[in-house]
Amino acid sequence: MSANSSNDELMGRNKPPPLFFSSRRFAVGSAASAAVLAACGSAPGTTTGGASAPATTGNAIELSHWYHQYGEEGTQQAAIRYAEEYSKIKPNVKVTVEWTPGDYGAKLNAALLTPEGPDVFEFSGPILDLVNAGQVADLTDIYGDARSDFNEIGLQANTVGDRLYGVKMIDDMGLLYYRKSLLEPAGIAPPTTLDELGAAIQALNTGQTKGFFMGNDGGVGVMGDMLLWSSGHEYLKDNKPDFNSDATVAAFKKGQEFLAANSGAILSGAPTDWWDPSAFTQNLTAMQWTGLWAMPGIRDAIGDDFGVMPWPAIGAGEGRPATFWGGWSQYANAKRPNVEAAKEYIKWLWIDNTDIQKDWSLAYGFHVPPRKSAAASAEPLKTGPAAEAVTILNQYGRPLFPNWTGAMGTAWGDAVNNILKNNADPKAELDAAAQKVQAELDKQA
């Protein structure tokens, strides 16, 4: 039974997808789901949209549009609906939506090596390698006046040199969810420092219901980024590694102490991972780190019995709260024959059509629309925890950089693991990773 349901989980059937990946996680996660996908023996579902488009002659253009599998119900139908709408406006263009359960990253990467890849695709991650390999088309000219309406972080994620290669579709973020009904009676305030978080975890742990959940790796994957950002530093600054400063080293030492003191009260080995709110809604944990995308599902399950906050600061007056600012963007495959038609379609869908952008961000799971105007007018994000989340994102959200490549992600991830799992010396590990990252940066220059 449990094998079965988790199979679904791994195949992404009911998972709000992790919309923020370090490349390392992307790679490793991909690998796992690839294997699972192979085991399930099911071909990725292909669904045709735009079937209602009037038959056209000779000059008909066919575009294939790839999505990874969003977990939220109704997303696939919505994607097909958008494609069909486009065919009504442009009868000579037929868009085929390809919905990819499982290992989207590996399938996309393989397809991009061939001439038969998708015309339009979404991607979440650093794009420098894609740009250098000539796999994505320059989209600077389709932005027009709308450029200033996109938030800076979305633009930055898609900028290489002075050109824009992608259009942000949705912004995503992580949140620390807590059960009000468990914290309030115990007199526990939402923790604002790592020490307070530790104390809350200890107080809330009952054995059956653990204090906190941030992933089946014990939270190491999540904590690495959060410790870095909450120490006030970044992966890169001025194109140099910025993660081996004294403040970050101190933060990691604090992180080691935090795990040593609290890991017994932190949930691990749950049926689903941190991106899925099941552990939280099923009372396996009193607090959980997961995404804004999960909020509608959490509300359905437990009503208003939850609050949200960012990852706490390192200490009082030390560091700052943090969360990630991730999401997905849309790209045109530069190696396909109909690049211009693909660009036009992307412009219609993700630049001109604010109704669709809001529908995609708000009608299924929760995401923040990357257009400032759309975000400002998004009713569901104006009240309650969702509104708090948007404030947290704008205040504390930290982005990925386009040139933070997979090799750098691996170096960083290995260092984080050695520090937090094997209690290695933070200074030595972070310096070694910085050296590796600098070598990669030198190659880029």
Add this chain to the structure above:
Amino acid sequence: MSVQSVPTSTAAHASRQRRRQLRTTLAFWGFVGPLFLGLIVFTYIPVLWGFVLSFFEAKRTVTPTTFVGLENYLTLFRDRAFIQSLITVALFALFIVPATTALALGLALLVNSITRGQTFFRSVFFIPTACSYVVASLVWKLNIFNGLPFGLANMVLYQFGQDPIVWIGPPNPPWYWLVLVSVRLWLQVGFYMILFLAGLQEIPRSLYEAAYVDGASGGWTTFRNITFPLLRNTTAAVVVLNIIAAFQAFDEFINILSGTGSSNINLARPPLVYLYGIAIGSQDFGLGTAGAFILAAIIIGITLLQNRFFAFGREERA
């Protein structure tokens, strides 16, 4: 008439033979051709192509232009994570190879010694071999060694008054090795047991009878002096196949230790998992293929080395 008819019938005979030969040839290529073609297209060409790629900088392309010589190989030799992955897999092999061999041999001896129900037990122990690594890994990870109190292993512990254990995740104590090792043992012991059974049935009964006549007692004495020496070829085969399989470890590691967003995979990352991340994850095919050739070289080296010690694959001397 008859003089003339002889060459005619010889000619007819010859042409019949040619036709038959042609049919045989056609049948041969009809059966072998597709397989051969598949082997060339899906194995030999990619291997050769991969070898070429390993000397190029091939990021996000399989038709690279920047020749870098041995740079990719040198990068890997200097890469602490890659060296660590080789150490990880060596330790894994050091444990899994003797364990599999001993268990398979033990099972084979037991199954061979019973007179009734041999077929039944043979099948029972062999069936796990037919199970996919992925399926078994998921059952191990999510059902048996689930970290929650209602996981199977934890329910058993509870019966003995023990606290539940988070099997996969914490580095100390390294329970995850128990999960990784037990799933592979369950999956592969049956197969090697069959090899040993075949070996056992090759041993002439007369040798045992002669030994008994000479006053040897059964059990350990005959095992040490007859059974085990005569199983030398089988044992060597089992050990070599096992080592190769161990160095190619991938499926259970990636399925048990990693999941989306989880970094447990860093606990025990064999080279194939690391290289998969480089080639498929980061799309650096040059570095990935270079690593694959280093690993292939190691496996070939070990196989040749065993040849010196066990002589498996060498001609049997009369």
